[in-house]
Amino acid sequence: MADKIKDTKIIFVVGGPGSGKGTQCEKVVAKYGYTHLSSGDLLRAEVASGSERGKTLQAIMQKGELVPLDTVLDMIKDAMIAKVDVSKGFLIDGYPREVKQGEEFEKKIGAPCLLLYIDAKGETMVKRLMKRGETSGRADDNEETIKKRLDLYYKATEPVIAFYSSRGIVRKIDSELPVDEVFGHVAKAIDGLK
Numbered sequence: 001m002a003d004k005i006k007d008t009k010i011i012f013v014v015g016g017p018g019s020g021k022g023t024q025c026e027k028v029v030a031k032y033g034y035t036h037l038s039s040g041d042l043l044r045a046e047v048a049s050g051s052e053r054g055k056t057l058q059a060i061m062q063k064g065e066l067v068p069l070d071t072v073l074d075m076i077k078d079a080m081i082a083k084v085d086v087s088k089g090f091l092i093d094g095y096p097r098e099v100k101q102g103e104e105f106e107k108k109i110g111a112p113c114l115l116l117y118i119d120a121k122g123e124t125m126v127k128r129l130m131k132r133g134e135t136s137g138r139a140d141d142n143e144e145t146i147k148k149r150l151d152l153y154y155k156a157t158e159p160v161i162a163f164y165s166s167r168g169i170v171r172k173i174d175s176e177l178p179v180d181e182v183f184g185h186v187a188k189a190i191d192g193l194k
C-alpha cells in the first residue's frame with residue numbers, strides 16, 4: 001500500500017456538516033477523474049447492508065457522534081486499496097474529523113498533499129442541512145442532530161485545520177458563494193498542485 005500510494009495524490013476535504021464537501025467533490029470527479037471516498041457514504045453503505053456492525057453505526061450517526069476511528073479508517077483503507085492501481089488521486093471527504101484520525105491515516109496510508117477547507121457560516125450550514133433533510137432521508141438531517149454535529153465540528157474538527165495549516169497544505173475555500181464559483185476556487189487549488 002505505502003509503495004503504491006506514493007505517486008497518488010491524496011486530498012483531504014474538510015468542512016462542517018452541510019458546508020458543501022460532497023457537492024464540490026462530485027465536480028472534482030467530473031473534471032479531474034479523481035476517486036471520491038466519503039467516510040459518511042461508506043458508513044451509510046454499511047448501515048444499508050443491514051449488518052450487525054451497520055446497526056451499531058446507525059445508532060451513533062443518528063446521535064451526531066463520531067464512529068470509532070478504527071472502523072472508519074479500515075473502510076477508507078480498503079476502498080483505497082481497491083482503487084489504487086487505477087486512481088489518479090483520492091478525495092478523502094469527511095475525514096479526518098479529529099487530529100488523531102489524521103495522524104493514524106498518515107501512519108497507515110500516507111500523507112495528504114492538500115487539504116481543502118470548505119468554509120461556510122454556521123447558520124448557512126444549518127439552513128442547507130434543513131433543506132437537504134426534506135429529501136435526503138438521512139437520519140441525521142434533523143434540527144437536534146444538526147446542532148450536535150455542528151458543535152462537534154467546532155470542537156473536534158476545526159483543530160484538524162490548524163494542525164495541517166502549519167504544514168502549508170491548507171487552502172481555505174469560501175463556500176458561501178454559488179456552487180460553480182466555489183468550484184472555481186477548488187479547481188485553482190488543485191491546479192496549483194505539482
Ligand SMILES: Nc1ncnc2c1ncn2[C@@H]1O[C@H](COP(=O)(O)OP(=O)(O)O)[C@@H](O)[C@H]1O
Pocket residue numbers: 015016017018019020021022023024128129131132175176177178179182
Ligand atoms: N455553494 C453552495 N450554495 C448553495 N447551496 C449549496 C452549496 N454547496 C452545497 N449546497 C447545498 O447544501 C447542502 C449540503 O451540501 P453537501 O455537499 O451535501 O455538504 P456536506 O457533504 O459538506 O455535508 C446540499 O443540499 C447542497 O445542494
Ligand SMILES: Nc1ncnc2c1ncn2[C@H]1C[C@H](O)[C@@H](COP(=O)(O)OP(=O)(O)O)O1
Pocket residue numbers: 015016017018021022038039040041043061064065066067068069072093094095096097101140149
Ligand atoms: N471520519 C469519521 N469519523 C467518525 N465518524 C464519521 C466520520 N465520517 C463520518 N462519520 C459519521 C459521523 C457523521 O456525523 C456521519 C455523517 O457524516 P458525513 O456524511 O460526512 O456528513 P456531512 O457530509 O453532512 O458532513 O457519519
Ligand SMILES: [Mg+2]
Pocket residue numbers: 021022038040094
Ligand atoms: Mg457529505
